[in-house]
Amino acid sequence: MNIQQTHFELFGLPTTFDLDTKKLDQQYRLLQSEVHPDRFAASADSERRLSLQYATKANEAYQTLKNPLTRARYLLQLKGIDTQEESNTAMPVDFLLQLMEWREALEEAAETANADELEALKKKLREAAKTLQSTLASALDIDRDDAIATETVRKLRFIDKAQQEVDQALEILES
Amino acid sequence: MAYSDKVLDHYENPRNVGSLDKADTHVGTGMVGAPACGDVMKLQIRVNDDGVIEDAKFKTYGCGSAIASSSLVTEWLKGKSLDQAMTIKNSDIAEELALPPVKIHCSVLAEDAIKAAIADLKQKQAA
Numbered sequence: 001m002n003i004q005q006t007h008f009e010l011f012g013l014p015t016t017f018d019l020d021t022k023k024l025d026q027q028y029r030l031l032q033s034e035v036h037p038d039r040f041a042a043s044a045d046s047e048r049r050l051s052l053q054y055a056t057k058a059n060e061a062y063q064t065l066k067n068p069l070t071r072a073r074y075l076l077q078l079k080g081i082d083t084q085e086e087s088n089t090a091m092p093v094d095f096l097l098q099l100m101e102w103r104e105a106l107e108e109a110a111e112t113a114n115a116d117e118l119e120a121l122k123k124k125l126r127e128a129a130k131t132l133q134s135t136l137a138s139a140l141d142i143d144r145d146d147a148i149a150t151e152t153v154r155k156l157r158f159i160d161k162a163q164q165e166v167d168q169a170l171e172i173l174e175s
Numbered sequence: 176m177a178y179s180d181k182v183l184d185h186y187e188n189p190r191n192v193g194s195l196d197k198a199d200t201h202v203g204t205g206m207v208g209a210p211a212c213g214d215v216m217k218l219q220i221r222v223n224d225d226g227v228i229e230d231a232k233f234k235t236y237g238c239g240s241a242i243a244s245s246s247l248v249t250e251w252l253k254g255k256s257l258d259q260a261m262t263i264k265n266s267d268i269a270e271e272l273a274l275p276p277v278k279i280h281c282s283v284l285a286e287d288a289i290k291a292a293i294a295d296l297k298q299k300q301a302a
Contacts, residue, residue, distance in 0.1 A: 085210035086280065089287040096206045100215050103236035154210045161213030 003053065006078060007061035017072055017140040019065065028062040069156045072136045072149060081146055083153045091154065099158055106162070110169040118173070122166045125159055132156045178239050179273035185243035190250050193232040195219040203296025205288040209280055214241045218288035220252055220260070222296065228252045228260060233288075240278040244268050244285035257293055 008015045011027035033039075035054040040047055064070045073083055102121060109117035132152050139149040178186065194217075195202045201221050208215045214237030221230040231249035235242050247268060252260055268274075268282035 083210075087283075089207040089209055089284050090291075091206075091208045091210075093206050096208050096215055096217075099208065100217065100234070100236060103215060107236070157210040158208060158213050158215075165213075 003057060007065050007074060010058065010061050011065070013065070015075070015078070017068075017075060018137050019071065021066070024062070024065055028058065031058045068133050068136065069153065069160055072140060072153050072156070075140055076146065076149060076153065079146060081150060083150050085154060085157055088154075091158075092151070095155055095158075099162065102162055106166060106169065110172070113173055115170065115173050118166055118170050122163070122170070125163045125166060129156060129159045129163065132159065178243075181247075181272050182239055182243040182274070185246040185272070186239040189233075189242055189246040191230075191232050191246065192234065194234065195221050195230065195232050200299050201296075203292040203294075203299065205291030205293070205295060207284055207287045207291055209237075209241075209284050211280065212237065212241075214238065214281065214284060216241060216245055216284050216288045218245060218248070218285070218292050220289075220292050220296065222257065226257055228255050228257070237284075238278070238281065240272070240274055240281035241284055243272055244274075244281045245288065247271060248285045248289060252289070257296070260289055260293060263289055 002009075006015065011024055011031070013019065013024060013027070032055065035051050035058060037048065037052050037055055040051040043051075064074050076083055102125065105117065105121055108114075109121065132155055135152045136149060136156070139145045139152060195204075197204050197219070199221065201223070203220050203222075205218045206216070214235065216235045216237065217233060219232045220228050223229050231252040233245040233249050235245045248263060251263060263286060265279065265282040265286040268285055269279050272282070274282055
């Protein structure tokens with residue numbers, strides 16, 4: 001294991017958005033057992049430290065690649081592109097209008113304790129996320145359109161957040 | 176995290192919530208969103224024939240600071256010319272509401288919404 005490797009290289013995977021998640025899981029487990037700090041309990045301090053560093057890197061790499069949003073962001077980062085999720089507030093108006101409609105529906109469903117409506121919204125958001133993920137696959141792997149990929153990462157971040165809020169609202173209803 | 180009294184006041188009694196007629200040539204609509212926190216903000220202004228803002232409305236889905244920031248700027252915008260409105264800075268908003276550093280982006284969202292609304296209005300009036 002080399003600390004300079006990219007997350008993809010680390011697991012012997014091609015640098016693409018479309019990912020063999022089974023292989024990622026397998027490779028992660030393999031690597032984890034190789035670098036697990038317990039295996040270095042009797043080793044020298046320096047080796048123990050290194051194994052801990054590797055285990056941390058493997059874990060971080062796995063978490064990043066497993067999630068489509070963070071995987072896409074990471075692919076863009078490798079190309080030196082910042083998705084500006086903290087600083088840039090300009091988004092396509094039709095997307096923001098749609099999002100506002102969903103947020104409105106969420107607020108109303110939460111207030112009226114309407115679980116059916118929340119489930120329906122959850123389904124809509126899941127479909128939206130799926131569509132965005134296939135956009136990412138074509139933008140990153142086929143068309144090499146970094147502008148579209150960046151915008152799609154930003155959209156997916158909004159959808160992710162909305163999904164979390166729907167889940168929270170459902171949890172509150174169920175408790 | 177504790178909100179300042181001013182944030183709480185705007186959050187509990189938001190000023191100027193609502194919509195203006197998007198199709199009106201005297202109305203500018205600004206829509207912005209912050210991916211990092213998922214907040215969405217719509218800010219609308221209506222100007223009279225002298226170019227003075229006579230009404231402002233907002234609709235924001237987000238945290239208390241985002242709602243308070245948009246509520247505050249709708250109050251500030253009324254009676255201002257477009258040039259004056261352009262000078263409103265996120266730091267003024269953050270200072271007025273005593274926003275903590277992690278909530279500065281809410282005031283940035285409000286400043287960007289003002290700029291987007293003015294740009295929309297200018298584009299409409301030039302057409």
